[in-house]
Amino acid sequence: MLPPRRVIVLGWAGCVAGLGACFDPDHLPAMAFDVVATEAWQDGATRPTPAVAGEVRLVVTNNLDDTVSVVSWNALQRGGDGAEVARFPVGLVPLEREGPHHVDVDDDGRFAFVGISNFVPAGGSGPHGLHGTGSADGRVLRVDLDTQQTVAAVRVDKNPGDVRLSPNGTTIAVTHFDLLKVADAAANDVFVGADVDARIAFLDPITMQRQRLLPVCPAPHGMAFGNDGRLLVTSCLSDEAAIVDVAAALAGSDAATLVRRVTLLDAPGTAQHPNCSPYAVTMTADDSTAWISCYASGDLVAVDTATATRGRTLALPGLAVFGDVSDAGDRLAIATQDTDGIVVFDVTGPGELALISFFSLSADICPLPHTVRFLDDDDALAVVCEGNKRDPGAVVALDADSGAVLGRVVVGRFPDDIAVQVKP
């Protein structure tokens, strides 16, 4: 028997003489496979069965642990046991926390679009600097919910905020809650204009290419499309809302003609010192009114989308965050913090909102509710509860008439946004 060293020498001599490079992937020896190609790379991860036609699942971004939770709505409204059917990591850099922020899901229920904010305070530090400060550009990921794989990504500006797919499915709009830009400009005594205004990115949801980057206003955050996708309204930190002509923007029109800004207060603050601190937008079913949530004041301010004028202002029980309008168009639900709960209005009256109810949420059930969605033909509400922003949060299901808690499930740390996945 040849000693091992001779085997090696003979082997490599054979390599060189016969094939040049043994393990060049283009020149491998003929191989006998035990595993068929379609089953290669199967592993031990437990993955949920892909959603079936008609099944409703909730996709929730968990800011602090770089994961997405997938929640069975059916199980959640029946108490919540086993409702989280999956929690999987998202992001492009495996060891860094990248802060998945907001999310939307396409109408086929197949792909989620996840904004990566790179804003996770205390998310890494050392001689090379701080991480998680939102100083790095963001990304939007296209994630296959069936396989949990990120299949595409596109770079956007710093600190992507809201991510919303247009109703016609032709564009994804991404706001940028770029507080650093506001602060940097202020440091140079610049308080308005191009150096302060952040852009909305419009992305092709199929190719994940940028369609347009449109300067809009300081630190736009929440956003809502109109029904036909031709306009959207976003909240601007400068105590304003901005109405954007999406159709014209995608057609390449001059930026100066595309954005109408509406001041939300008689005595507005600035982006550096807002009085309202516009945070979220909820659009009525007929697109006529966009309700702007004020995080600082707790007000809800109406904006007429046709005339670009401010309407009435309502004071909410707590600080106003994200909301939703019922599918029937008759109710508006807004989550509030500080005084934690969900406020529900009747929006069918002429010009006035009528308060239907305020569902108070206790700290043991839903601390810091952040967003709410109508589900089940408007019979129920799904609410994301941020918790203490360090530990796992929750998603709760509420009866939309009584506010009774139908179910609760714990998700990842600092959950933020929710999107509804329905396979047609």
Add this chain to the structure above:
Amino acid sequence: MKRWLAVGAVVASMGCAPTPAAEVGRALFADPRLSSSAFNTVSCATCHDDGSSDAVERILAGHTLTDSVFRPSWWGGAAPSLQAAVDNCLVFFMREERIDATAPASRALYEYLLSISPTRPAPPLPMTVVENVADVPRGDPRRGERVYQAACADCHGDAFTGAGRMSALVSVVPDDSVGFAEQSGFPLTTVIVEKVRHGPFFGIGGTMPPFSVESLSDDDLGALLGYLVPLQ
């Protein structure tokens, strides 16, 4: 030695019956040419034990790949699949693109991993990342020298000179960090701790893999500092 026997076996079988894919995968496991980059010098075996490594005690950045296939998660939960875990290694450490799951080389590597993964299911392995770098007290330099030999020397060669290092692209330890320490104003020890704990991540760059707390304890890291940056 077993690895080279495997290489020989693969080659010896050429021209005869098809080679078992797992055998080719075993050779690929130890071959930097798994990456197509001309600048890559590392293989899977640089960072991972496959249960057949030589008896020399090494401190490896990565977990063993024995029983790697049927774990429920990888990279401490940061990789959602085995393929994603391998992709991370290829992209961040081996200067390669993501793996083509159906390519013959890829399938061969998978079959090798499968062949050393008899446990189904296998438990997940922890990977605790030190996100925010903190100073580590210097320890015993004699122990530190042993840690260096076990954890660093394979790539960096001899400390202070770099003699025998894997390639000219690999830094001389700790000398090549002195300049950055002076520039950044941080102690050299902190710069070393950051590189060891963060690898190429958190804005550092390069291709050195990070050592998690499970791979290299703070005690061993402190001893390493005692060896590389002795008190004056």
